[in-house]
């Protein structure tokens with residue numbers, strides 16, 4: 005029944021492949037299309053974290069309309085974005101999307117995802133990483149580490165597209181689950197369904213016992229270049245219970261070094277609340293002597309000071 009209705013919309017000239025982008029144009033958001041994903045700076049970042057999204061952390065699947073900010077965790081179906089951007093009630097946003105055929109696009113996308121139609125040429129295996137190389141010194145230099153640091157952490161580089169390739173592996177076996185592709189403008193998970201909240205970046209390359217938990221895998225590389233070789237990344241501020249349990253399996257204590265912004269601080273408060281008395285000692289990175297947002301922006305000396313001054317749960321100010 006709905007399908008017939010959708011055809012009706014197509015028949016009156018709705019741009020079928022461009023429903024989502026057409027809607028974004030109408031809302032007035034700037035974006036870049038990359039395959040079936042649309043990228044842009046997160047439009048709700050400032051409202052949620054107090055700071056604008058410097059790198060485009062936000063993507064929308066142009067088929068399904070689902071959106072996600074990997075930095076602040078703002079995510080949901082397209083209708084929620086419409087509601088927030090146009091500041092209208094949910095029911096009105098549903099109407100707005102429905103009038104543009106968006107709901108039908110979601111249904112079509114889900115119907116397409118039958119196992120028989122899975123494209124096996126894009127399956128993830130170790131050989132797929134053979135296309136990528138050690139990151140060049142120029143790209144590494146901008147992030148204050150050396151190619152060797154990247155190599156030791158398993159981070160690779162896509163020369164053709166100028167992108168970091170960050171492998172995501174099973175915590176127990178090291179089996180490749182997929183990877184993240186990113187540069188200043190783009191970010192994408194391959195495959196998009198990869199359950200990175202069930203693992204940690206850095207788990208297969210760390211040395212020593214001074215565990216430091218950060219949000220971004222590239223900050224694990226930065227920590228290594230500053231002499232801290234047991235950095236772990238949770239792939240964002242939304243640290244999961246599974247990730248904390250993995251840390252507890254490997255370490256007695258951990259310095260939590262999530263970003264120095266609203267979502268990072270809120271996550272620290274939550275971890276302190278949930279993880280006190282569970283067999284893992286938590287300390288928190290001291291950002292008080294730096295303006296940096298994360299360890300990736302800090303000098304070696306700033307990192308050393310912030311680590312040495314890391315404070316206990318008891319002294320936490322959040």
Ligand SMILES: [Zn+2]
Nearest residue numbers: 046049073076
């Ligand atoms: Zn955001």
